[in-house]
Structure formats: structure tokens, C-alpha cells
Amino acid sequence: MSEVISEISVIEEPQETLSMNPRKFILWLFIVSIIMLFAAMTSAYLVRRAEGNWLEYDIPSIFTYSSVVLVLSSITMHWAYIAAKKDKFGTLKTAITITFVLGVIFLYMQFQGWIDLVNQNVFFVGNPAGSFMYIFTGLHGFHLISGLVVLLVALIACFRLRIHAKSLNQIEIAVAYWHFLDILWLYLFFFLVYFH
Amino acid sequence: MSTVTTNSATVAHAVEQDHHEPQSFWRTYIFSEDHKTIAKQYLISGIFWSIIGIGMSVVFRLQLGFPGMKLEFLRPILGSWINETGKLDPNFYLALVTMHGTIMVFFVLTAGLSGTFSNFLIPLQIGARDMASGFLNMLSYWFFFLASVIMFSSIFIETGPAAGGWVIYPPLSALPQAHKGSELGMTLWLISMALFIVSQLLGGINYITTVINLRTRGMSFSKLPLTIWAFLLTAILGLISFPVLLSAALLLIFDRSFGTSFYLSEIYIKGEALPNVGGSPILFQHLFWFLGHPEVYIVLLPALGMTSEIIATNSRKPIFGYRAMIASMMGIAFLAFIVWAHHMFVTGMNPFLGSIFMFLTLIIAVPSAVKAFNYITTLWRGNIRFTPAMLFSIGLVSFFISGGLTGIILGNSALDIQLHDTYFVVAHFHLVMGAASAFGLLAGVYHWFPKMFGKLMDEKLGYIHFWLTFIGIYLVFFPMHYIGIAGFPRRYYAFTSYDFTKNIFADMNSFISLAAIFTFTAQWIFIYNFVNSLIRGKKSPQNPWKSNTLEWTAPINPGHGNWPGEIPAVYRWPYDYSKPGAKDDFIPQNVPYSQTPESNLPHENELIGLEKEIEAQNLNDQFSQPH
Ligand code: HEM
Ligand SMILES: [Cu+2]
Numbered sequence: 001m002s003e004v005i006s007e008i009s010v011i012e013e014p015q016e017t018l019s020m021n022p023r024k025f026i027l028w029l030f031i032v033s034i035i036m037l038f039a040a041m042t043s044a045y046l047v048r049r050a051e052g053n054w055l056e057y058d059i060p061s062i063f064t065y066s067s068v069v070l071v072l073s074s075i076t077m078h079w080a081y082i083a084a085k086k087d088k089f090g091t092l093k094t095a096i097t098i099t100f101v102l103g104v105i106f107l108y109m110q111f112q113g114w115i116d117l118v119n120q121n122v123f124f125v126g127n128p129a130g131s132f133m134y135i136f137t138g139l140h141g142f143h144l145i146s147g148l149v150v151l152l153v154a155l156i157a158c159f160r161l162r163i164h165a166k167s168l169n170q171i172e173i174a175v176a177y178w179h180f181l182d183i184l185w186l187y188l189f190f191f192l193v194y195f196h
Numbered sequence: 197m198s199t200v201t202t203n204s205a206t207v208a209h210a211v212e213q214d215h216h217e218p219q220s221f222w223r224t225y226i227f228s229e230d231h232k233t234i235a236k237q238y239l240i241s242g243i244f245w246s247i248i249g250i251g252m253s254v255v256f257r258l259q260l261g262f263p264g265m266k267l268e269f270l271r272p273i274l275g276s277w278i279n280e281t282g283k284l285d286p287n288f289y290l291a292l293v294t295m296h297g298t299i300m301v302f303f304v305l306t307a308g309l310s311g312t313f314s315n316f317l318i319p320l321q322i323g324a325r326d327m328a329s330g331f332l333n334m335l336s337y338w339f340f341f342l343a344s345v346i347m348f349s350s351i352f353i354e355t356g357p358a359a360g361g362w363v364i365y366p367p368l369s370a371l372p373q374a375h376k377g378s379e380l381g382m383t384l385w386l387i388s389m390a391l392f393i394v395s396q397l398l399g400g401i402n403y404i405t406t407v408i409n410l411r412t413r414g415m416s417f418s419k420l421p422l423t424i425w426a427f428l429l430t431a432i433l434g435l436i437s438f439p440v441l442l443s444a445a446l447l448l449i450f451d452r453s454f455g456t457s458f459y460l461s462e463i464y465i466k467g468e469a470l471p472n473v474g475g476s477p478i479l480f481q482h483l484f485w486f487l488g489h490p491e492v493y494i495v496l497l498p499a500l501g502m503t504s505e506i507i508a509t510n511s512r513k514p515i516f517g518y519r520a521m522i523a524s525m526m527g528i529a530f531l532a533f534i535v536w537a538h539h540m541f542v543t544g545m546n547p548f549l550g551s552i553f554m555f556l557t558l559i560i561a562v563p564s565a566v567k568a569f570n571y572i573t574t575l576w577r578g579n580i581r582f583t584p585a586m587l588f589s590i591g592l593v594s595f596f597i598s599g600g601l602t603g604i605i606l607g608n609s610a611l612d613i614q615l616h617d618t619y620f621v622v623a624h625f626h627l628v629m630g631a632a633s634a635f636g637l638l639a640g641v642y643h644w645f646p647k648m649f650g651k652l653m654d655e656k657l658g659y660i661h662f663w664l665t666f667i668g669i670y671l672v673f674f675p676m677h678y679i680g681i682a683g684f685p686r687r688y689y690a691f692t693s694y695d696f697t698k699n700i701f702a703d704m705n706s707f708i709s710l711a712a713i714f715t716f717t718a719q720w721i722f723i724y725n726f727v728n729s730l731i732r733g734k735k736s737p738q739n740p741w742k743s744n745t746l747e748w749t750a751p752i753n754p755g756h757g758n759w760p761g762e763i764p765a766v767y768r769w770p771y772d773y774s775k776p777g778a779k780d781d782f783i784p785q786n787v788p789y790s791q792t793p794e795s796n797l798p799h800e801n802e803l804i805g806l807e808k809e810i811e812a813q814n815l816n817d818q819f820s821q822p823h
Binding site for chain 1: 473
């Protein structure tokens, strides 16, 4: 009975053509809210900096290297996406795993950057110039951890064969979020370098 | 077409019986993902919070109207906040003012208003089975619930709740040693508000996604009811501004608890210098008001949207200037982001910058006036039915105008230097935001109660409630303008000890307090009516107000999925009231032009050809069938 019914409904009800998959749309709106969070932070930085009494210090060079690592991870993430489109499951899993590992390495380098800051006598507590540095890297790191969780979920989905050429939504969401986190960091990094 | 409809309806029923698993009590009423249930949860929470919030205002009005009054009788509720001499503790006075503001602005008029009606009306009016993500929607309510629990518990701790004003300006709020209201209460305030912001973001993201992606066939943006337009713009405002408040709160949390100096610089407490240098308290004000000003429109826009709908329906006329209404809401939403510094004219801002913000601020009067005129021209020569919802909507228009006028006065930076932080400001925003939005909320409850609960509310009690509240609110807030012009500052415990306020306006302050008690008392009529109608109310017909929007085509008590069969398609805008030549004085949105040849205008006859196309569009239905 139920089979017959599903057949009927397949015939009678045309395919969904939502203007966009709601889940992806939700992701984009979520990204908007994160952008606003950081837009507020960076404008606060500019407003505060314009008032003077600003501590000058060197940005730890490790942040440059960590940026490279994060960009690499974006490339491997894209590789995963291409693999998914071609149903190459082995490559897909490898690529996501590499991305995940690069993400962890990035976080570790960020942490190392904090240690370098402390060695420079720039502390979280003190002149806001230093505090902002910790806030930017810390908040971004926090979001990156959420990105790692998304990757993990996607990886599990791969093992359950839920991601393939005909079901790309999940990997597309993971890819978009990961690229966003990458671009967000590059924005913060160049911002910090430029307004220093 | 008709065969298709019947078929899929039967299919739907068969499927329903196929896997009919009754959901448990918990999933149906508590952790529900159904937008209608979540809306009711928001409504009940909002009513609860408004009783607390307004009740608090009565207590501090007692102190203001009758300074030093013996409040012994409140000791059972307030405990040691009534001191040995029987007076209200000054610290607690500040806490009351702060909590009143926070509760009314965020918990009642943001969560209670948007949460209830965006949730309830968006899917029903755009023709969707539910929100885009029921799970996120449920999460949104429970984040709000958690925020509520924390805020509520902060009222009962020994040092009292936060007391630095609802705007929580540092350094007062950043230094726990500054005053009692900056201790644990302030920490709880920040935690609660952080959760609240998460809840609003989850809710808002869902509203936007649903409106954009899940409209039924034919429901183009130019056919959306104004309610939906208002909810959409409100959600966009929230999405953009709440993260900024989160940033502000985050930095404040670090200042309070970790010793950073974002907002703190060169402060002496009891002669001793604090270590914090280099911060700027003005920075907080910028961040706060970047949310704060859009927030006042987050509160007001849903009320404006709902009352547009109610006024058109009950004037039996198309809304005047549908497109102008949308454009002015968009204009207001846009301007809301570039006027925040009108709250900061006296922070030592560069006067040139001040005049720019003054200019931008005064521009808001244009779209606001467009809206006011459109309301009035919709009413003009309408076939008006004075239902309670209609009365409250007209009341909103009145408050919007009288409160908006004082906005233009305050928007002038030169005048604002005198009026800032006086009772004039209090009068302004209570009329334009507080009273207007509260009337929108009440109008919404009276109007959509039949859809929510399948029963009718008592009209007589509604009329009494309206007149007492309407008169009461003007009696409370109109005199405040004079007190403000006389220079009385807000958030003062008593005016008896300053020369400039000592012997004047005492009687007016008593009068205001009496009027406030009167208005508060009148609200119990509403509570009684609400509860009583819930239990004993007359059963509602399917379309009690003869309205055009889609929610009235759903069953009287819509089940999960809202429409038992296929979701109706939409062929016309929602304001075909009293159309010349038509049989009835209303034509619902789902009636095709081919069925109304007698009333079609020439260009509408041409649209008949498009009906096939609309019907051929896919169902755009998340579940394909109700479940
Ligand atoms: C014609 C439009 C309006 C103008 C020009 C205007 C202007 C202003 C100005 C200049 C202030 C700052 C006064 C001061 O603190 O010294 C103010 C305060 C306020 N306005 Fe308006 N306003 C308008 C409409 C509205 C609307 C529609 C709402 C709400 C729905 C609103 C809500 C508020 C609130 C809540 C405050 C006080 C916030 C506080 O200090 O606690 N205003 N308004
Ligand atoms: Cu404002």
C-alpha cells in the first residue's frame, strides 16, 4: 500500500525547486551574523586606536605561517569537494582528514603565537592593543573549532556513504563554512598587519 | 486541477494513517518543533514577563509618586529590600528600573512579540507547513527560556539584580565594586543576555529563511501581507545588530572578570587608582547603540506590520499605499543603522558629527510620517468595524504619532542637550515604543486568538480593557513631558533633596503614579479575558474577521503541517476588500481571478492566463504532505 502511495505522489508532485536549499540559506545567514560580530570587533579596534595611548608591538611571525597553513587547508577542502562530486570516496575521506589535521595544526600555531606575544610582554590584560590581538585570534579560534566539528560530522557522513555525487548538500555546507573561516582569518590578519 | 487536489488529499490522509505515531506529551507540548506551539510558548512567557516587568514599574512609581512612603506591605515579597524604616532601598530602586527596562524591551516586546507572532504567522500566512528548521526554532525558544530563568533568578540573589540601567554603561557595570547592582546580578545579566542573543539569532535566521524559501505557489513578494514584510525586516535588523551587542557584552565580560581595559581607564575607587588604563567607556556606547537603536525598531516593526493587516481588514478597505508601506519600512530599517549616535549627543562628540547624526535622525520622520498617513488614509471613509483588535490598532497609530513628534524634538542635538536623560525622553520612548508596541501585541492577541486557540475572546471586556488602557497610558506619559522639560532626570531615587526639584511637580508625580496603578490594574481584565476565553470562549468560525490572508483557510485548529491537503496557491494580493462588483466584501488570496469575473479589473483578466502557470509550479512544500 505505502509503495503505491509513494509512487503516486512521485508522479503527481513535481520536484522541489526552492530558490535555495534552506539549510544552505541558514548557513549563509549564520555567516552574516559572524561577520557582524567581527565587524563590530574590528570597528571597536579602530575607534579605540584613534584615541591614542596605543601599545606598539610586533605581530608574531608565526601568524604568517599559520595563515599559509589555513590557506592550504582550504585547498584540500576543495579537493574533498571535487572528490565528492566524482564519487571518489577514498580521496574524499583522505582530503577531509588532511583538512582536519591542518586545522588542528593551525590552532596549535595560533596558540604558539600567544606564547610569542607573552614573551614579548604583550598580555591579554593590559593595553587594549594587546587585548584585541588575543580577542581576535581567540574568537576566530573558537569559530574554527566549530568548523572542525562540522568537518568531523561530514567525515562520519562519508563513512556512512551519505555524501556522494547526488547528495552534496552536506559537503557543500562544510566547504562553504571552512572557506569562510579561512577568509575570515585572512581578513583579521591583514587588518591587524595594516592597522598596526 | 480538481482531480489532482482530491488525489493528493487522499494520499495525504492515507500516509497519515500509515505511520501514525502519536507523539508523546513532551514532544507535543514542551519540546515541540511545531511553530504554533512554540508561538504559544513565547506568548505565555511574554505574558508572564510583562506581569513581572509592569509590576516592578508600579513599585518604583510608588516611591517616585510618594517619596519615602512606607512600603511595609511589600515586605513579604521584597524582603530586606524594604529597609528598617519601611522605605524602598535605593539600591533596589535602581535595580527595579534596570530590570523593568530589560524585561520590557527584550523579554516582552522582542521575544514576546516577535517570538509569538513571527512564529505563528509566518508559516500560516505564506503557506508553509512549518518553519525551515523546526529544530532550530525549538532551540531558539529554549535558549530564551534559559535566559529567562537566569534573569529571573538574578532578582532573588542577595546583592540584587543588575542596577546600571538597561543600557548597562561601563564603568558602572564593569566594576563589581562600583555598587551592589554591579556584583553577581550584573554577571547574571550578561550571561542571560548572551543566551538571549543566541536565541534571537536562531529565531531570526529561521524567519528569514522561511519567508524567502518556503512561500507557497504564487506567493510572490508583491503579494506578501505586510505582517510578513515587517517580520522579515525585523529579523534582518536583528541578524545584523544583535551580534554587535554580543561583541559589546563579550568585551564587557572580559573587563569585568578578566581584568582587561577595553572600557576602563584611570579610575579611582576610594582614593585608590585601579590598574586599568587605556580603555574607553564611549566605545561601549557606540557598540551598544548600534544595536540599541535598531532594537527599538525590532520592537516596533512587527507591531506596525500586524496593525496594518488589522486596520485594512477592519476598515474593509485595501491598505492605502501597500508599496509605500513596504518602502517606508525598508527606509526605516536602513536608517536605523546610521542614527545610533543620537543617543550620545552629550558624550563630548564633535558637534559637526553631531549635526550629521541629527540630520540622519530627522530623516526618519519621513518614512514614519508616510506610515502614519497611510494608516489614516486606510481608515478614511472605510466601513470600519470596531473590534477590540481594531481599537488597539488605532490606539497604536495615536501613540506612534504623539510619541514620534517628541522624537523630532529630541533629534535636534541642541534641544537634546537640555532634554537628554530627563523624563522627556522617558515620555518619548514609552509612547512611541512601549505603548505602541504593547498595543500592537494586544491587537495581535485579540485578532489571532481565534486562530491560535479556536475560540473567540469576549468583546465587551476587550472594549473596557482598551479604553481603560488607552486613557491610562496617556495619563501616565503625557504629564511626564512637563516634568522632563522642567529638568527632572531619570533614574533618580527621589527628588526631594535637590533644590531644583524640591518643591515642584510633587503632585504631578503622585498623579502619574496613581494613573500607573490604574493602568496596571486594568490589565487584569485582559488576563481574565484571555484565560476565561481559553476555557469557556465561544467556538470560533473558520474566518471570524472575514479576512483575506491564508491562515484563515487552514482548519480552525490547524494540525501539524497546517493544511490537511495541499497548501493553497495564491493568486492575488491580500487586500481585496470591498472590491467593486464582488459578491462579498472580501476575496481571499487563494481565490483565482478566473472565479471572480464580476470584479476583475482589465489587467487582472489578463492574469487569468497565469493561473495555469502558478498551479503548474511545484508545491514548494517541505514535507510534500502534512504529517
Ligand atoms: C521620528 C522618529 C524618532 C526620532 C527622531 C527619535 C529620536 C530620539 C532621540 C534623539 C533619542 C535620544 C534622547 C536622549 O536620550 O537624549 C531617542 C530616544 C529613544 N527613542 Fe526615539 N526617536 C524616534 C522614534 C522612535 C521610535 C519609533 C522608537 C521605538 C519604537 C523610539 C525609541 C526610543 C527609545 C527607546 C529611546 C531611549 C533610549 C534610552 O535612553 O533608554 N524612538 N529618540
Ligand atoms: Cu535611537
